[in-house]
Amino acid sequence: MDPLSTLWETFFDGDSMREALPEMLTVGLPNTLILAVSAALLGSVLGMALAVAGLSRTRWLRWPARVYTDVFRGLPAAATILLIGVGLAPLGMQVWGPNPYPLGILALSLIAAAYIGEIFRSGIQSVEAAQLEGARALGFSWGEAMRLVIVPQGVRRVLPAWVNQLIALIKDSSLVYFLGLLASQRELFRIGQDYAANTGNQSALLLAGLCYLLLTVPLTHAVNAIDRRLRRGRTVTVDPDDDGGLALAGETALPQPRTPREDPR
């Protein structure tokens, strides 16, 4: 057999792919989604707490948030997952038995929170101080002003970066295989790898890769679409009909030159 067709069969062997496909879709895909979606939710909640703590005027909140972020952004994801998943396993055993998922999700969330916290913080910081002043002048407390006025605007501005983080999370979810998975707990990568190891043929692993792309590429395009909308959506059109014919409205609405205020991250 010539080397080229050997190479082709190593990666694109139809039989190997067909064999792996059912398990990939019924076991691997749901498990990957469970890991990624749970970690995205928990990571975003923790990330928001970190962002607000990082912006606090009290150094006892700011300082721990800073340290946390430095540590969890600085460690390799594999190291964090092993440290949490293996280190806390005896504790986890007593709470939910020998299931590696809770700790795996916790580890992924802790990592994601460090990045998402920084994303949210930069978004919140990009909201003009005048917005806070406007809300405070109406009588809102600092907390209410943040929750109702500042945070919603800040988060909107960093949605693309946040979605990027979800993409990273989908890929990083493959690392929970370190923690030892039962057959029914395997996610996309582990199933692909098992087939590849058994057959010596990489096609199943390539199929796993395609499944990841199926999840991540649409998200990448969603990021671009959101980004475009944020850039363009702010283009201001003033409609010239105006004022409802009222006497005191002695003004004509003219389009005003206005540049997008969004921070185009």
Place this chain on the structure above:
Amino acid sequence: MTAGTATTTSVSLAVRDVHLAFGANRVLRGVDLDVARGATACVIGPSGSGKSTLLRTVNRLIEPDAGDVLLDGRSVLRDDPDALRQRIGMVFQQFNLFPHMTVLRNITLALRRLKKLPEDEAVALARTQLALVGLAGKADSRPAHLSGGQQQRVAIARALALQPEVMLFDEATSALDPELVKGVLGVMAELSAGGMTMVVVTHEMGFARSVADTVAFMDHGVVLEAGAPEAVFETPQHPRLRRFLSQVL
């Protein structure tokens, strides 16, 4: 139609010897200001003279280092600042509308969350206020889709919806294109005529002259001269005020 219709009860306002420093920068150096109930005081003066900072000490967006602020003769410096700010409406140079909400929601937000009004009452009140500033048809627009003048009138409606006892205007027309200024000043003049107690920081000398009951001239953190508009504009005493007027009139 008057923009002040929704006004309930105005109060008198007094600022007594207010001092404020940002580090070594002494922004307010003993400011006094008296505004009778229902009266309008215009504060004029060069940029950086402390006018805007003075307004912010009245509703305690900035806490003064020393001095006192009195509403109806009672000091407000020990009140809950959030509750105090519900009694004092403020309008900013840059409008400070919330861009992620419709015009209507900009107005109902505080009514719902702070005044705890039911949704239908809040909406009805907001629509009334919008109609009073001539923007009944804009309730569902986003602020970014309005002209600057319209945005500022929404900001005024938002402040008035809370039925404040005093209104503060911080260069409310300075960010507007010249042709949009008149509509906003018109709303402010009606509010003044309707008996709202107002402090108006402005560069619009024509407005100060025709609407104000008192004009105060500030420079370097003090009120150098204050009095009836005729006195301040026709027979200014302080040389600094004379120089200022010769440059702006």
